[in-house]
Amino acid sequence: MHEMGIALQIIEIATASIPPELGPQKVEKVNLKIGKLAAVVPDSLRFCFEIASRETPLAGAELAIEETPVVARCKACNERWTIDEPAFSCRGCGSGSLEILSGRELDIVSIEILQEGEDADGPR
Amino acid sequence: MQTVHDKGARREIKVVQRVLKVNERMAEENRRRFAEKGVFVVNVMSSPGSGKTATLQKTLARLMPEVRAAVIVGDVSTTHDADRLAVTGAPVVQVNTDAFGGDCHLAAHVIEKAADDLDLEAIELLIVENVGNLVCPAEFDIGEDARVVVLSVTEGEDKPVKYPTMFRTCDAAILNKIDLLPHLDYDKEQAVAYIRQVNPAMPVFEISARTGAGMDAWIGWLREKIKSKLKAKS
Numbered sequence A: 001m002h003e004m005g006i007a008l009q010i011i012e013i014a015t016a017s018i019p020p021e022l023g024p025q026k027v028e029k030v031n032l033k034i035g036k037l038a039a040v041v042p043d044s045l046r047f048c049f050e051i052a053s054r055e056t057p058l059a060g061a062e063l064a065i066e067e068t069p070v071v072a073r074c075k076a077c078n079e080r081w082t083i084d085e086p087a088f089s090c091r092g093c094g095s096g097s098l099e100i101l102s103g104r105e106l107d108i109v110s111i112e113i114l115q116e117g118e119d120a121d122g123p124r
Numbered sequence B: 001m002q003t004v005h006d007k008g009a010r011r012e013i014k015v016v017q018r019v020l021k022v023n024e025r026m027a028e029e030n031r032r033r034f035a036e037k038g039v040f041v042v043n044v045m046s047s048p049g050s051g052k053t054a055t056l057q058k059t060l061a062r063l064m065p066e067v068r069a070a071v072i073v074g075d076v077s078t079t080h081d082a083d084r085l086a087v088t089g090a091p092v093v094q095v096n097t098d099a100f101g102g103d104c105h106l107a108a109h110v111i112e113k114a115a116d117d118l119d120l121e122a123i124e125l126l127i128v129e130n131v132g133n134l135v136c137p138a139e140f141d142i143g144e145d146a147r148v149v150v151l152s153v154t155e156g157e158d159k160p161v162k163y164p165t166m167f168r169t170c171d172a173a174i175l176n177k178i179d180l181l182p183h184l185d186y187d188k189e190q191a192v193a194y195i196r197q198v199n200p201a202m203p204v205f206e207i208s209a210r211t212g213a214g215m216d217a218w219i220g221w222l223r224e225k226i227k228s229k230l231k232a233k234s
């Protein structure tokens, strides 16, 4: 439901990440890492991004989303495993004292641009 | 920091940043500001209608005036909740949710602005009633010290497993409207078991904001938190 706000943040961060010495650039792809526990719906994010990115250097860019699993570590016995359903007790010793190692990410990993003059497909 | 890789004609530019870093930075600023004044901040969240406002009315009636409290309430379109809370005598700031991005949560910058309307020197407890929603508020740090989720016995027992992020990130749960239990076939043990499944160590307070039943344990928990925050300041 707050995907529009997330889309706007992505556009802002991505635009600021274009090396200024390259001049105006068009971003082709944004690589994101989104944890399964993050409150973001990928399809809804794509929809908002498409609308919000119009008339920005990210217009038409692809959002490549890597969904990261929920990985936990037991603080009691050090067991590490992937949590597939909402049960947050150690599968080894039953302890409820866990560290969540991944699954809450909402990160922009990289952007991809086409280098000047090397666009094999020519102008679109 | 940016490194650049060549990928044929494509060029990949590493970014590696949290998308919500602006909110997170602002939340940290809020947290510093509240800590400086020794104000304990509690972020209260739930589905629409679980009884946040009713619980807070009762809570304020119990705590004030020994505990000096203020409230920030996020309400999508009315001032009803602000009016109900103002009756307690606590200063109430009503905020409209973010114009862009929807009405689904309070963000850190909204709290920062709302706090400008409060005399932080004059309070030791700041309660934030978040927008009724179990998804989005979980993602937005506002600079709070504790998160509390309210669940009512008129909702499904399985809410905790349907919204695990919310229940994982909270420090306490309130199971409200227990006065209605005799009229429902609600399985309270099952609901508590689901909460424990998602967050095994979280305290669960069973209350009725209508009759006041069960309020003692919740009030005791809150008083303890307020006291340690004040102690950390001095």
Ligand SMILES: Nc1nc2c(ncn2[C@@H]2O[C@H](COP(=O)(O)OP(=O)(O)OP(=O)(O)O)[C@@H](O)[C@H]2O)c(=O)[nH]1
Residues within 6 Å of the ligand: B046, B047, B048, B049, B050, B051, B052, B053, B054, B055, B081, B131, B132, B176, B177, B178, B179, B180, B207, B208, B209, B210, B211
């Ligand atoms: N029977 C009973 N009704 C309750 C109790 N607590 C709240 N209610 C009723 O439930 C309805 C919703 O309560 P609110 O306190 O407005 O809930 P809320 O979570 O603040 O709602 P929003 O701010 O709209 O999300 C009201 O009609 C309350 O009177 C309770 O303990 N028992």
Ligand SMILES: [Mg+2]
Residues within 6 Å of the ligand: B052, B053, B054, B081, B129
């Ligand atoms: Mg309310």
Ligand SMILES: [Zn+2]
Residues within 6 Å of the ligand: A074, A075, A076, A077, A078, A079, A090, A091, A092, A093, A094, A095
């Ligand atoms: Zn273990």
